[in-house]
Amino acid sequence: MKFFIDTANLDQIKEAQELGVLDGVTTNPSLMAKEGITGRNNILKHYVDICNIVDGDVSAEVIATDFEGMIKEGEELAELHEQIVVKIPMTKDGIKACKYFTDRDIKTNVTLVFSAGQALLAAKAGATYVSPFIGRLDDISTDGLNLIDEIRQIYDNYAFETEILAASVRHTMHIVNCAKIGADVMTGPLSAITGLLKHPLTDSGLAQFIADYQKGNQ
Ligand code: E4P
Numbered sequence: 001m002k003f004f005i006d007t008a009n010l011d012q013i014k015e016a017q018e019l020g021v022l023d024g025v026t027t028n029p030s031l032m033a034k035e036g037i038t039g040r041n042n043i044l045k046h047y048v049d050i051c052n053i054v055d056g057d058v059s060a061e062v063i064a065t066d067f068e069g070m071i072k073e074g075e076e077l078a079e080l081h082e083q084i085v086v087k088i089p090m091t092k093d094g095i096k097a098c099k100y101f102t103d104r105d106i107k108t109n110v111t112l113v114f115s116a117g118q119a120l121l122a123a124k125a126g127a128t129y130v131s132p133f134i135g136r137l138d139d140i141s142t143d144g145l146n147l148i149d150e151i152r153q154i155y156d157n158y159a160f161e162t163e164i165l166a167a168s169v170r171h172t173m174h175i176v177n178c179a180k181i182g183a184d185v186m187t188g189p190l191s192a193i194t195g196l197l198k199h200p201l202t203d204s205g206l207a208q209f210i211a212d213y214q215k216g217n218q
Pocket of ligand 1: 006026027028111131133135136167168169187
């Protein structure tokens with residue numbers, strides 16, 4: 001399972017990269033705004049900065065909602081760096097744009113996916129990644145993990161190569177359960193990734209080992 005971090009914060013990306021388990025980064029316009037990155041040139045530069053930290057795919061989202069606008073923006077983003085994946089919304093024009101980029105060997109991530117039918121369309125259009133948002137489904141009392149399960153089954157039935165990128169991951173159990181279901185990738189905050197490190201028995205066991213060593217080596 002690949003681990004992506006879902007942030008535009010360079011310090012957090014560096015920390016995850018230094019941990020040695022990072023496979024990529026996802027961003028979205030809200031995450032860029034949260035870091036105070038505004039203006040087209042600053043945003044483009046920020047994507048390059050991210051690519052220079054992480055060794056893997058970096059999703060950069062188009063703002064346009066019409067086909068022509070998505071193509072223009074997506075081509076500009078793809079030109080920035082070989083690690084860029086063009087992130088496209090799950091709409092009619094988005095699916096057309098996805099097919100356009102697929103035909104030109106430009107990687108895509110179809111985002112804002114909330115149903116198995118949408119994921120099926122994204123795979124048909126040749127998306128590199130499909131992003132079902134599990135946390136946002138949980139937020140409205142719908143089982144987000146069930147969607148990952150449905151998509152896994154459909155993609156396996158037809159050997160679709162599109163990777164299931166479980167998005168809107170909020171906590172460690174989302175990650176563990178996505179791994180059990182067989183999501184190809186998960187993207188989540190640094191806290192969810194580092195949360196996997198923690199277990200009280202690890203802490204107490206380590207404290208005991210160190211105390212015993214010190215007793216024997218005084
Ligand atoms: C996915 O690529 C999105 O950036 C992200 O996972 C959305 O997560 P949120 O629902 O926590 O905003």
